[in-house]
Amino acid sequence: MKIRNVLSAAAGVRQLALLRVLDPINSGSFHLTSEHTRVGKRRNSREMRIVDIGTVFGQAHVIPTGEGQWIVNHRIDLLTFNEIY
Protein backbone atom coordinates (compact mmCIF):
# COMPACT_ATOMS: atom_id res chain seq x y z
CA MET A 1 0.00 0.00 0.00
CA LYS A 2 0.94 3.64 -0.37
CA ILE A 3 0.19 6.08 2.41
CA ARG A 4 0.49 9.81 1.73
CA ASN A 5 1.54 11.98 4.66
CA VAL A 6 -0.64 15.02 3.82
CA LEU A 7 -0.53 16.37 7.38
CA SER A 8 3.21 16.97 7.30
CA ALA A 9 4.82 19.90 5.48
CA ALA A 10 7.15 17.47 3.69
CA ALA A 11 4.14 15.42 2.48
CA GLY A 12 6.08 12.28 1.68
CA VAL A 13 4.62 9.02 0.38
CA ARG A 14 5.46 5.80 2.21
CA GLN A 15 5.29 2.52 0.32
CA LEU A 16 4.51 -0.22 2.79
CA ALA A 17 3.69 -3.91 2.70
CA LEU A 18 1.23 -5.62 5.01
CA LEU A 19 2.54 -9.12 5.64
CA ARG A 20 1.31 -12.27 7.29
CA VAL A 21 4.21 -13.87 9.14
CA LEU A 22 4.59 -17.65 8.76
CA ASP A 23 6.80 -19.77 11.00
CA PRO A 24 8.91 -22.71 9.80
CA ILE A 25 7.66 -26.11 10.88
CA ASN A 26 10.19 -28.45 12.56
CA SER A 27 12.68 -25.57 12.72
CA GLY A 28 12.78 -25.41 8.92
CA SER A 29 14.15 -28.94 8.45
CA PHE A 30 13.19 -30.82 5.28
CA HIS A 31 10.05 -32.92 5.35
CA LEU A 32 10.92 -36.60 4.83
CA THR A 33 8.34 -37.44 2.14
CA SER A 34 8.02 -34.16 0.22
CA GLU A 35 11.72 -33.13 0.67
CA HIS A 36 10.61 -29.54 1.08
CA THR A 37 10.47 -27.20 4.03
CA ARG A 38 7.04 -26.30 5.36
CA VAL A 39 5.68 -23.18 6.99
CA GLY A 40 2.62 -22.62 9.13
CA LYS A 41 0.43 -19.86 10.55
CA ARG A 42 1.58 -18.13 13.70
CA ARG A 43 -0.64 -19.01 16.63
CA ASN A 44 0.77 -17.46 19.80
CA SER A 45 2.28 -14.12 18.69
CA ARG A 46 1.36 -11.34 16.27
CA GLU A 47 0.89 -12.76 12.79
CA MET A 48 0.70 -9.47 10.92
CA ARG A 49 3.48 -7.01 10.27
CA ILE A 50 3.90 -3.76 8.35
CA VAL A 51 7.27 -3.22 6.70
CA ASP A 52 8.77 -0.93 4.08
CA ILE A 53 8.62 -2.53 0.61
CA GLY A 54 12.40 -2.14 0.36
CA THR A 55 12.82 -4.89 2.92
CA VAL A 56 10.91 -7.47 0.85
CA PHE A 57 13.66 -9.70 -0.47
CA GLY A 58 11.85 -11.69 -3.15
CA GLN A 59 9.04 -13.98 -4.14
CA ALA A 60 8.37 -17.48 -2.84
CA HIS A 61 6.05 -20.13 -4.24
CA VAL A 62 4.06 -21.84 -1.51
CA ILE A 63 1.57 -24.67 -1.88
CA PRO A 64 -1.30 -24.89 0.63
CA THR A 65 -1.60 -28.26 2.33
CA GLY A 66 -4.54 -27.35 4.60
CA GLU A 67 -4.64 -26.76 8.36
CA GLY A 68 -2.87 -23.42 7.94
CA GLN A 69 0.28 -24.98 6.51
CA TRP A 70 2.16 -24.47 3.24
CA ILE A 71 5.00 -26.25 1.43
CA VAL A 72 7.76 -23.93 0.25
CA ASN A 73 8.43 -24.97 -3.33
CA HIS A 74 12.19 -24.50 -3.78
CA ARG A 75 12.32 -26.40 -7.08
CA ILE A 76 10.20 -24.00 -9.10
CA ASP A 77 11.72 -21.93 -11.89
CA LEU A 78 10.30 -18.55 -10.91
CA LEU A 79 11.43 -16.93 -14.17
CA THR A 80 9.22 -19.29 -16.20
CA PHE A 81 6.41 -19.12 -13.63
CA ASN A 82 6.34 -15.32 -13.87
CA GLU A 83 6.38 -15.46 -17.65
CA ILE A 84 3.34 -17.76 -17.74
CA TYR A 85 1.30 -16.20 -14.93
Next chain:
Amino acid sequence: MYSTAIGELAHKDLIKEGYCRSNKNEASRQILSHYGRQHALGMRLQILDLLLNAENVVPIEGCGRETAAAPRRILKGRMKNVSTLTELCTTCNIDYGNIMEEMLRFIKQTVADDHPLSSDPTKLGLLPVEQFMNLEIPLADFQETDILQIHRARSTRTMAFRSCGPRND
Protein backbone atom coordinates in the same frame (compact mmCIF):
# COMPACT_ATOMS: atom_id res chain seq x y z
CA MET B 1 53.50 -25.22 -33.50
CA TYR B 2 50.11 -24.17 -32.14
CA SER B 3 47.04 -26.37 -32.14
CA THR B 4 43.48 -25.13 -31.64
CA ALA B 5 42.20 -28.61 -30.70
CA ILE B 6 40.74 -28.55 -27.17
CA GLY B 7 42.52 -31.71 -26.10
CA GLU B 8 45.91 -30.46 -27.25
CA LEU B 9 45.47 -27.07 -25.59
CA ALA B 10 44.23 -28.64 -22.37
CA HIS B 11 47.22 -30.98 -22.37
CA LYS B 12 49.57 -28.00 -22.46
CA ASP B 13 47.74 -25.67 -20.01
CA LEU B 14 46.40 -28.21 -17.59
CA ILE B 15 49.11 -30.80 -17.42
CA LYS B 16 52.45 -29.60 -18.78
CA GLU B 17 52.43 -26.21 -17.04
CA GLY B 18 51.05 -27.74 -13.87
CA TYR B 19 53.78 -30.35 -13.85
CA CYS B 20 56.48 -27.70 -14.39
CA ARG B 21 55.26 -25.79 -11.35
CA SER B 22 55.01 -28.87 -9.13
CA ASN B 23 57.88 -30.29 -7.03
CA LYS B 24 57.56 -33.51 -9.13
CA ASN B 25 56.62 -35.47 -6.03
CA GLU B 26 53.05 -36.88 -6.34
CA ALA B 27 52.50 -34.35 -9.08
CA SER B 28 48.91 -35.21 -10.02
CA ARG B 29 47.33 -33.46 -7.01
CA GLN B 30 49.57 -30.43 -7.47
CA ILE B 31 48.65 -30.21 -11.16
CA LEU B 32 44.95 -30.19 -10.30
CA SER B 33 45.26 -27.61 -7.53
CA HIS B 34 47.43 -25.41 -9.78
CA TYR B 35 44.73 -25.37 -12.43
CA GLY B 36 41.99 -24.81 -9.81
CA ARG B 37 43.84 -21.80 -8.42
CA GLN B 38 44.41 -20.33 -11.89
CA HIS B 39 40.75 -20.82 -12.78
CA ALA B 40 39.46 -19.24 -9.53
CA LEU B 41 41.78 -16.24 -9.93
CA GLY B 42 40.65 -15.79 -13.53
CA MET B 43 36.99 -15.80 -12.49
CA ARG B 44 37.66 -13.34 -9.67
CA LEU B 45 39.45 -10.95 -12.05
CA GLN B 46 36.59 -11.19 -14.56
CA ILE B 47 33.99 -10.36 -11.89
CA LEU B 48 36.05 -7.39 -10.65
CA ASP B 49 36.39 -6.17 -14.23
CA LEU B 50 32.61 -6.46 -14.77
CA LEU B 51 31.85 -4.59 -11.55
CA LEU B 52 34.27 -1.79 -12.42
CA ASN B 53 32.74 -1.34 -15.87
CA ALA B 54 29.12 -1.69 -14.71
CA GLU B 55 26.73 1.13 -15.50
CA ASN B 56 24.66 2.99 -12.89
CA VAL B 57 27.52 3.10 -10.45
CA VAL B 58 26.96 5.69 -7.74
CA PRO B 59 29.28 6.49 -4.87
CA ILE B 60 27.93 6.09 -1.34
CA GLU B 61 29.22 8.67 1.11
CA GLY B 62 31.32 7.31 3.94
CA CYS B 63 31.37 3.84 2.41
CA GLY B 64 34.76 4.20 0.76
CA ARG B 65 33.80 2.13 -2.28
CA GLU B 66 31.42 2.28 -5.18
CA THR B 67 28.33 0.12 -5.58
CA ALA B 68 25.64 -0.30 -8.23
CA ALA B 69 22.40 1.66 -7.72
CA ALA B 70 19.67 -0.57 -6.29
CA PRO B 71 16.82 -1.08 -8.78
CA ARG B 72 13.44 0.07 -7.52
CA ARG B 73 10.53 -2.06 -6.38
CA ILE B 74 7.24 -1.20 -8.07
CA LEU B 75 3.72 -1.48 -6.69
CA LYS B 76 1.10 -2.50 -9.25
CA GLY B 77 -2.56 -3.54 -9.44
CA ARG B 78 -4.22 -0.63 -7.64
CA MET B 79 -7.59 -1.33 -6.00
CA LYS B 80 -10.08 1.42 -6.78
CA ASN B 81 -12.37 1.17 -3.76
CA VAL B 82 -9.74 1.85 -1.08
CA SER B 83 -8.82 5.38 0.04
CA THR B 84 -8.36 5.13 3.84
CA LEU B 85 -7.01 2.65 6.36
CA THR B 86 -10.56 1.74 7.43
CA GLU B 87 -11.47 0.75 3.87
CA LEU B 88 -8.23 -1.20 3.59
CA CYS B 89 -9.17 -3.17 6.71
CA THR B 90 -12.64 -3.90 5.31
CA THR B 91 -11.34 -5.20 1.96
CA CYS B 92 -8.59 -7.28 3.60
CA ASN B 93 -10.95 -8.51 6.36
CA ILE B 94 -8.54 -7.38 9.10
CA ASP B 95 -9.44 -5.81 12.42
CA TYR B 96 -8.82 -2.03 12.39
CA GLY B 97 -7.30 -2.13 15.89
CA ASN B 98 -4.70 -4.71 14.80
CA ILE B 99 -3.62 -2.78 11.72
CA MET B 100 -3.40 0.47 13.70
CA GLU B 101 -1.28 -1.26 16.33
CA GLU B 102 1.07 -2.53 13.61
CA MET B 103 1.21 0.91 11.96
CA LEU B 104 2.18 2.56 15.26
CA ARG B 105 4.83 -0.09 15.83
CA PHE B 106 6.22 0.55 12.34
CA ILE B 107 6.23 4.34 12.92
CA LYS B 108 8.12 3.85 16.21
CA GLN B 109 10.78 1.82 14.40
CA THR B 110 11.21 4.43 11.65
CA VAL B 111 11.15 7.51 13.87
CA ALA B 112 14.57 8.62 12.64
CA ASP B 113 13.31 9.05 9.04
CA ASP B 114 13.11 12.37 7.22
CA HIS B 115 9.32 12.28 6.81
CA PRO B 116 7.89 10.26 9.72
CA LEU B 117 4.17 9.51 9.77
CA SER B 118 2.01 10.87 12.57
CA SER B 119 1.82 8.63 15.62
CA ASP B 120 -1.66 9.92 16.48
CA PRO B 121 -4.16 7.14 15.55
CA THR B 122 -6.90 9.67 14.70
CA LYS B 123 -4.69 11.57 12.25
CA LEU B 124 -3.30 8.34 10.87
CA GLY B 125 -6.79 7.07 10.13
CA LEU B 126 -7.49 10.14 7.97
CA LEU B 127 -4.43 9.82 5.75
CA PRO B 128 -5.11 8.84 2.11
CA VAL B 129 -4.18 5.24 1.38
CA GLU B 130 -3.89 3.34 -1.89
CA GLN B 131 -4.00 -0.45 -1.97
CA PHE B 132 -1.97 -2.47 -4.49
CA MET B 133 -2.06 -6.20 -5.11
CA ASN B 134 1.31 -6.75 -6.83
CA LEU B 135 4.87 -5.91 -5.89
CA GLU B 136 7.53 -6.24 -8.57
CA ILE B 137 10.95 -6.90 -7.09
CA PRO B 138 13.99 -6.77 -9.38
CA LEU B 139 16.61 -9.33 -8.37
CA ALA B 140 20.00 -10.03 -9.91
CA ASP B 141 19.95 -13.23 -11.96
CA PHE B 142 22.03 -16.22 -10.87
CA GLN B 143 25.74 -15.42 -11.28
CA GLU B 144 24.91 -12.24 -13.22
CA THR B 145 25.58 -8.67 -12.22
CA ASP B 146 23.68 -6.76 -14.91
CA ILE B 147 20.71 -9.03 -15.74
CA LEU B 148 17.68 -8.64 -13.51
CA GLN B 149 14.86 -11.10 -12.88
CA ILE B 150 11.52 -9.54 -11.93
CA HIS B 151 9.87 -11.32 -9.02
CA ARG B 152 6.13 -10.65 -8.83
CA ALA B 153 4.89 -10.99 -5.27
CA ARG B 154 1.10 -11.12 -5.40
CA SER B 155 -1.47 -10.68 -2.69
CA THR B 156 -4.44 -12.97 -3.11
CA ARG B 157 -5.93 -12.20 0.34
CA THR B 158 -8.23 -15.07 1.34
CA MET B 159 -8.81 -16.11 -2.29
CA ALA B 160 -6.91 -18.84 -4.13
CA PHE B 161 -4.28 -17.88 -6.71
CA ARG B 162 -6.06 -16.48 -9.81
CA SER B 163 -9.34 -17.43 -8.05
CA CYS B 164 -8.86 -21.01 -9.27
CA GLY B 165 -9.03 -24.36 -7.53
CA PRO B 166 -5.99 -26.51 -6.72
CA ARG B 167 -3.98 -27.93 -9.64
CA ASN B 168 -1.52 -30.77 -10.00
CA ASP B 169 0.79 -29.27 -12.62
